[in-house]
Structure formats: C-alpha cells, structure tokens
Amino acid sequence: MRERFERIYTAALTDILDDRGLRNQTLPHELRPIVAGSRVAGPAFTIEGRPAAVDDWDAALRKVLEMLGSVPAGAVAVYSCHHDVSAHLGELSVTSLQARAVAGAVIDGGCRDSGFIAKTGFPVFSRYVTPEDSTWRWTLSATQEPVTIGRVEIQPGDWIVADEDGVIAVPAGIAEEVLVAAEEKAAAESLIRDAVRDGMTPLEAYERFGTF
Numbered sequence: 001m002r003e004r005f006e007r008i009y010t011a012a013l014t015d016i017l018d019d020r021g022l023r024n025q026t027l028p029h030e031l032r033p034i035v036a037g038s039r040v041a042g043p044a045f046t047i048e049g050r051p052a053a054v055d056d057w058d059a060a061l062r063k064v065l066e067m068l069g070s071v072p073a074g075a076v077a078v079y080s081c082h083h084d085v086s087a088h089l090g091e092l093s094v095t096s097l098q099a100r101a102v103a104g105a106v107i108d109g110g111c112r113d114s115g116f117i118a119k120t121g122f123p124v125f126s127r128y129v130t131p132e133d134s135t136w137r138w139t140l141s142a143t144q145e146p147v148t149i150g151r152v153e154i155q156p157g158d159w160i161v162a163d164e165d166g167v168i169a170v171p172a173g174i175a176e177e178v179l180v181a182a183e184e185k186a187a188a189e190s191l192i193r194d195a196v197r198d199g200m201t202p203l204e205a206y207e208r209f210g211t212f
Helices: 002-007 010-019 057-068 091-099 114-120 172-197 202-209
Strands: 040-051 076-080 087-089 104-111 124-129 138-143 147-149 152-154 159-163 166-170
Touching: 002 040, 002 159, 002 172, 010 159, 010 166, 010 172, 040 104, 040 147, 057 091, 057 138, 076 087, 076 147, 076 159, 087 124, 091 114, 104 159, 166 172, 172 202
Parallel strands: 040 076, 076 104, 087 104, 104 124
Antiparallel strands: 040 138, 040 159, 147 152, 159 166
C-alpha cells in the first residue's frame, strides 16, 4: 500500500476524494517540504501538543523522546502543535526516526536543522523553519488521538500522502478503494495526455475518457 501511495500523485487522490464527497482532506498549503520534490506516504501516527512555559526541561524532553521512540516503522509522524514559534523536530530526532524506518514527518509547526535533515533524505513537511528549540516553550499532550490540522480531522491510521503539491489525508476505512480509483484515473490521464498532444481538443478528450 505504501509503495503504491508513494507512486500516485496527490491531485489524483484528491479528485477521487472529491467524487466521494470528502472535500476537506487537504492540509494547509503552508505545509511545505524541507527538500523540494519530497514525497511521503504512510499511516498517521498522531502527535499533539500545546504552548507551555516549561519549568522542568529534563522531564519535558524525556516525554518527547519517549514519544519519538514509539513511532512505528512505516508510519508518518503527524504533529498538531498549536504553536507557531519554535521547532518541534530537529536533526537528531529525524536520525532516530529514520533509523527505525519511519516513513516521514508532517509538522503543523516548526522544524530546525533543516540543512542536516536535507542531507538525510528523510521527508519532512513543516509550516516553517527556525533555530529555536521548543522544549522550554511547548509540551506534548497526546499521541494516537484524533487531531485537526487546518480543516482536516486526522484519525490515527489514516493515510497521509504528501508531494510537491501538498499534503492530504485519506481515511483508513476507504484507503484501498480510493487508491485503486486514483490509479485508474492516473492511467486514464496518461491516455488523455497523449491524445491532446496528438491534437484532440480538451472537450473531445473529456467526452471520450470521462475525465480531464
């Protein structure tokens, strides 16, 4: 499933979700890859936190490190941070996630050490980058609970797919059928591409192939 989701583009998946009446599955467009052209797909491991004045740095850090160690292989770590100041992920955290075959991270918050992360090849999508650490300023509140990012509610296990166009969430219960339909749509679009290159008008292509 993950390899197939990685091969399909988010636009095709979004069109299929739209057809099924699920028209609010795209995360905010401010979430951008650390490295242009990055792609990631995997079931969501959800993480939520809130701004806080932290008195015990050691205890706060241990809590985050324990969370990082619990993200399973193949998953996408999905952060709902409710915080627009500091970095919630850095290079050492990425190294740990990558070493355990986690697929990637999507952070509705900040990232730092972006140059180091870029060299790892680990896909990270975040809202912003900053050198400021979050440990004094933010606290982890929950994992593997539903989170909302922008207008999208994400359940643990929903499929997260991200590419150069953006980040989307595919509900786990319909993930396979959406994927199959998107693969069929992508195949049809390849035929349309060839047809319009050969001179077929857009309307003629739509009437022939039923999509555009």
